Amino acid sequence: MIKKLYPYWGFLFLAVMLPALVNGKDYYIYATAESEDEVALIKFDGKKAHVEKRIPVGVWPVEIEGPHGINISPDGEYWYLSMAHGIPFGHLYKYKTGTDEMVDRVELGLFPATLQVSHATGLLYVVNFNLHGGHDEVSTVSIVDPEEMIEIERVETGIMPHGSRLSNSGLKHYSVAMMSAELYELDAMQMSVTRKLSTGKKHQMMKGMQHHTMNKMGKHSMPKEKPTWVYPHPNDQFLYVVNNGTDEVVEVDIGKWMISRRFATDKGPYNCEVSPDGQQLVVTYKTAAKTGIWDIKSGKELGRIKNTRKVSHGVVISPDSRFAFVSVEGIGAEPGSVDVIDLVSMKLVDQADIGKQAGGIAFWKMEN
Amino acid sequence: MMTQSRKCFTFILLITTLFSNDEKGVPEDSLYFQFNPDSLYLEVGDSTVVTIRLLNEGGELSNNPFYVYGGERGTVSTYPRISDSTGVAKVLVKAFKPGDLTVNVRSISVKRNDRVRDEMPVTVPFPPIARIEFDESVYRMYEGTSLQFSATVFDEASLVRDDAELSFSSSNISVAEFDDFGKLTAKSTGRIKVSAQVENVTSTVDVRVVRNPVRGMELSSALDKVRTGDVIHFTAKALGRGSRAVEDAPIEFSYTGIADYGIGLPAAGQISQDGRFVAETAGLYTIYAASGGYSAQKSVKVVPRDVKREVELIGFGLVPDYYTSDLWIWPGIGKYENKDFAVTGTWGGDGNAYFWDVTDPSAMKIIDTVKVDARTVNDVKISEDGRVGIITREGASNRKNGFVVLDVSDPYNVEVVSTFNDDMTGGVHNTFIYENHVYAVNNGRKYDIINIQDPAEPYRVGVYELKSPGHSIHDVWVVDGIAYSSNWTDGVHAVDVGGLAFNERNMPMIQANPLLARAGKGSTSNPTPISFKTDPTGRNHAAFPFLSESTGDFFIIAGDEDFPHGVGATKDEPSNPRGGFHFINFNDPDSPEETAIYQVPEAGSHNLWVKGDTLLAAFYQGGLRILDISGELMGDLYKQGREIAFFISAHKEGRLPNAPMVWGAQPYRDIIFFSDMNSGLYAIRIGSKTKEESD
Known part of the structure; x- marks a missing residue:
């Protein structure tokens, strides 16, 4: 019997070990729990995801301060966290990765949200979402020196600026204004807006028109597109803007500064990310509670994976373009989740429960 | 370019x-x-x-x-x-x-x-100093007396420069000389010039030192035996020749004392320079009044306040799964006319509000649960007629927060009537119901006033928002058409939202409340500010009006919230807050003044309620504290033996076991109900007098 198996031992060995060889890496992800005032560090070994650590954040035990945006410094030594609620202004916190000890914090504007550190300028750019009120006031992007933790500039953009990311060169900052349906390009070095573009169907160059003027023109009407996210392609030639209100992702040609393609999605697309190899676009569908995987070249949706909770939120993709980690909020007391999706098999691999209302998510490191 | x-x-x-x-x-x-x-x-x-x-x-x-x-x-x-x-x-x-x-x-x-x-x-550089203005323009002193000088410094931008190093000097120190703290002592008769100087800018004022006519002092008070915490008014008279009163003689008050108890316990008290004295410890005190080298003294006996009472736990309703937030107690209506009910919220949970039958406080039970799309139901309120309930929402999954209107006429079957979330995406933290309107603290920036005459169709009628930079609000409470809001650094604000009509029935209330006397211009659609008092500490979290039954003084009691050790305290560990309650006298709305403070060492203040001349104070980890606030209020009320009782609530099966964290209290009939964040709903009763501990 054993002899009979000899010819197959190699095959058996490969069958057993191949997944380990392929996935023999550990992935570490930080994710926020907005209604828990907590950040979770999740480790995924290629098969199983589990919470390594839960880090309480904030200073008011009986007020929810709302950790929202999170990102890692380019050298991986620090993570930065935006805390949405304050009295009334929110804060940016700085923590050391690994030890997760708080280093410093700085007060910013109303409801600071998504953020990123430019590897070119070394500065941190964070939008002041200003979720509050009637959604008729323009808001800003705060620029912070993350070493000194001081806010050095505040650049006015649109109404409720949300998703924001830097180009891969680190020289351009892109954000979308949810309630004025605009894509903003900010020169990361000059710290000023260089271009803006309507994310709606009647898109046009919008140079020079000030929101002050718009406000004086009468009551602000909400755009139907409600863009919530923007992500640059690794080639820095295209941007992908999520129009949450019209169930689509639009591709923007950065050079021509116009919409080049539109991808019709499932209900309520919210965040997106392009895989580092530039092949796939992963989009969270907040209303549909699913995650879509798109082939960028063909513009076809390759897969649509049901998430483990009802409100899909953020997504981050591993540097090897193999796995997408999706934060899923949940409802009420339901724990949030980080769902791990294999971008090759297009299947949910595992999930890890974190605190309530999982939101911001950032990839820390990958280890062999 | x-x-x-x-x-x-x-x-x-x-x-x-x-x-x-x-x-x-x-x-x-x-x-x-x-x-x-x-x-x-x-x-x-x-x-x-x-x-x-x-x-x-x-x-x-x-x-x-x-x-x-x-x-x-x-x-x-x-x-x-x-x-x-x-x-x-x-x-x-x-x-x-x-x-x-x-x-x-x-x-x-x-x-x-x-x-x-x-x-x-x-x-x-700061703008150059432009001028110095003495706070008094004419100075006349008696020989042998002292006077504290002060002046205000302005720069060229006309801004007050508190940072300026101001110094005073006398032109003739043999006549009068300053100490290092701006106090001028007149040594002999004569005329001098007093100079106030900052950098190169000087301002002078003439001071005349005249012969001191004082030849004796008299000191009297109506009482010579009081309790700790009772304020005695001393009347001092400086007398000249023929025992004629010298009205303008400056008089300084001081005291000494011996405590009744033990070695090392100080005879502690406070004396103001208008002759009011209050003792914190029982003992024998001697009060001195001095002027121009003459003095008079009077001794008073201070006995323990003797207000302590036993407190009896009547009932407890455990909430083990979620943190408990606010509460409200009300009498049933219709077929439930003879029953009593309570509602409690939940914090950081599943959006639940629990409805309780508390008719028998020793057997309180949850009779219905309303679950809404939220993580936190921070505040719960019931209308005066017992028909409408309001619960707040924070952490809704679609971010459409706001509040939910309930029909609570049958507390066994509470029904959601409507929701209101327009312009409230950031969350509603606190509300108050007053005359068919909900006052909703919206996004921590303002309060909106929503008409709920038809609970199914609420609509906004007014908004009140401060204009100060970085303004923020935490809570609002409405009594007799005045909205009292707590606004962190902006402090307490009293706003006319439809003060009582000026008629015979309302006359006593209007005359008693100096803020009501100024009302009349405001309405729900036109909230009109009346008065305010800022809080430089930025901790103002609660505001409650208090008309003293024993003195007629009108206060707004301003509660702090302060978590100096707060980082990481959400990790299922007991918190360690601080803070207290500030008694701000609004008898003169143009010049409100803090006269007393109540703070419990090593505990943190939260919500409050006043019944008569008794304060029910939630002190988080310090439990529920019940304080006698009768009589004139001056100084440190905690140290004056005014605490009637306290109850430390905790339960081994609580959301956080064995850790008191009292959120708020409400008096109802002869019971005090209160909610504890970590364990649930409590009912206590103030009992008989305890054996007084020696102060």
């Missing part, structure tokens, strides 16, 4: 330089900045050009670009913000604020640790 093509060219150069440097592995730690000039002195609004170079260790241009920015936002502007590719920048620096500021520079490199940083000091 650079043209577009020049900008493009510059960037290409920069990027090329940036990445080529990295590839070559330029030792960036050998780079250094050279500023020309090496420091700046600018007036506010002035600008100048600085040349900044990034050099290598050989003193040559580094060919490495760098950033330029002016320290903290809004202090110094710099243009351009980036050097050219060789490492040179001619930067226009403009100052916007006074102070010791900086222009900061940092080299651009891919690796964070390779970056070289430096800064150039920019001194921006």
Whole structure:
């Protein structure tokens, strides 16, 4: 019997070990729990995801301060966290990765949200979402020196600026204004807006028109597109803007500064990310509670994976373009989740429960 | 201004330089900045050009670009913000604020640790001092007396300069001489000039020292035996020849005392310079009044206040799964007319509000649960007629927070009537119901006033929002048409939202409340501010009006919330807050004054309620505290033996076991109900008098 198996031992060995060889890496992800005032560090070994650590954040035990945006410094030594609620202004916190000890914090504007550190300028750019009120006031992007933790500039953009990311060169900052349906390009070095573009169907160059003027023109009407996210392609030639209100992702040609393609999605697309190899676009569908995987070249949706909770939120993709980690909020007391999706098999691999209302998510490191 | 093509060219150069440097592995730690000039002195609004170079260790241009920015936002502007590719920048620096500021520079490199940083000091002086104004214009002193001098310093921007180092001097120290703290003592008769000086600016005032006519003192009080916490008014008279009163003689009060108890316990109290004295410990006190070398004294006996009572736990309703938030108790209506009910919220949970039958407080039970899309139901309120309930929402999954209107006429079957979330995405933290309107604290920025006459169709009728920079609000409470809000740094605000109509029935209330006497212009659609008192600590979290039944004084009691040890306290560990309750006398709405404070050492204040002259104070980890606030209020109420009782609530099966965390209380009939965040709903009763502990 054993002899009979000899010819197959190699095959058996490969069958057993191949997944380990392929996935023999550990992935570490930080994710926020907005209604828990907590950040979770999740480790995924290629098969199983589990919470390594839960880090309480904030200073008011009986007020929810709302950790929202999170990102890692380019050298991986620090993570930065935006805390949405304050009295009334929110804060940016700085923590050391690994030890997760708080280093410093700085007060910013109303409801600071998504953020990123430019590897070119070394500065941190964070939008002041200003979720509050009637959604008729323009808001800003705060620029912070993350070493000194001081806010050095505040650049006015649109109404409720949300998703924001830097180009891969680190020289351009892109954000979308949810309630004025605009894509903003900010020169990361000059710290000023260089271009803006309507994310709606009647898109046009919008140079020079000030929101002050718009406000004086009468009551602000909400755009139907409600863009919530923007992500640059690794080639820095295209941007992908999520129009949450019209169930689509639009591709923007950065050079021509116009919409080049539109991808019709499932209900309520919210965040997106392009895989580092530039092949796939992963989009969270907040209303549909699913995650879509798109082939960028063909513009076809390759897969649509049901998430483990009802409100899909953020997504981050591993540097090897193999796995997408999706934060899923949940409802009420339901724990949030980080769902791990294999971008090759297009299947949910595992999930890890974190605190309530999982939101911001950032990839820390990958280890062999 | 650079043209577009020049900008493009510059960037290409920069990027090329940036990445080529990295590839070559330029030792960036050998780079250094050279500023020309090496420091700046600018007036506010002035600008100048600085040349900044990034050099290598050989003193040559580094060919490495760098950033330029002016320290903290809004202090110094710099243009351009980036050097050219060789490492040179001619930067226009403009100052916007006074102070010791900086222009900061940092080299651009891919690796964070390779970056070289430096800064150039920019001194921006405060505007020059313009004038000094004495707080009194005419000075006349009696020989042998002392007077505290004060003056206000203004700069050329007409701003009050509290930071200025003000000094006083006398033109003739043999007549009168200052100590180091601005107190002038008159030694002999004569005329002097008193100078107040800051830098080169001086202001003078004439002071005349005249012969002191005082030849004796009298000191009296209506009482010579009081309890701790009772304020005694002493009347002192300076007497001249023939025992005639010298009305303008300055009189200084002081006291000594011996405590009844033990060795080391001080005879502690407080005396004001208008002759009011209050003792914290029982004992024998002697009060002194002095003027011009003459003094009089009077001793008073202070006995324990003797207000302590037993407290009896009547009932407890455990809430084990979620943190409990606010509560409200009300009498049933209709078929439930003879029953009593309670509602409690939940914090950081599943959006539940629990409805309780508390008719028998010893057997309180949950009879219905309303679950809404929220994580926190922070506040719960029931209308006066017992028909409408309001619960707040924070953490809704669709971010449409706001509040939910309930029909609570049958508390066994509470029904959701409507929701209101228009313009409330950031969450509603607290509400109050008053005359068919909901006052909803919206996003921590303002309160909206929503008409709920038809609970199914609520609509907004008014908004009240402060204009101060960075304003924020926490809570609002409405009594007799005055909305009392708590606003962190902006303190307590009293706003007329439809004060009582001026008629015979309302006359006693209007006459008793000086704020009501000023009402009449406001309404729900036109909330009109009446008075306020700011809180420089920024901790104002609660505001409750208090008309003293025993004195007629009108206060707003302002509660703190303060978590100095708060970082990480949400990790299922007991919290350790601080803070207290400030008694702000609003008898004169133009000049409200804090006269007393109640703070429990090592505990943190939260919500409060006043019934009669008794304060029910939630003190988080310090439990529920019940305080006698009768009589005139002055000084430290905790130390005056005014605590009637306290109850430390905790339960081993609580959401956080064995950790008291009292949220708020409400008196109802002869019971006090209160909610504890970590364990649930409690009912206690004040019992018989305890054996007084010695003070």
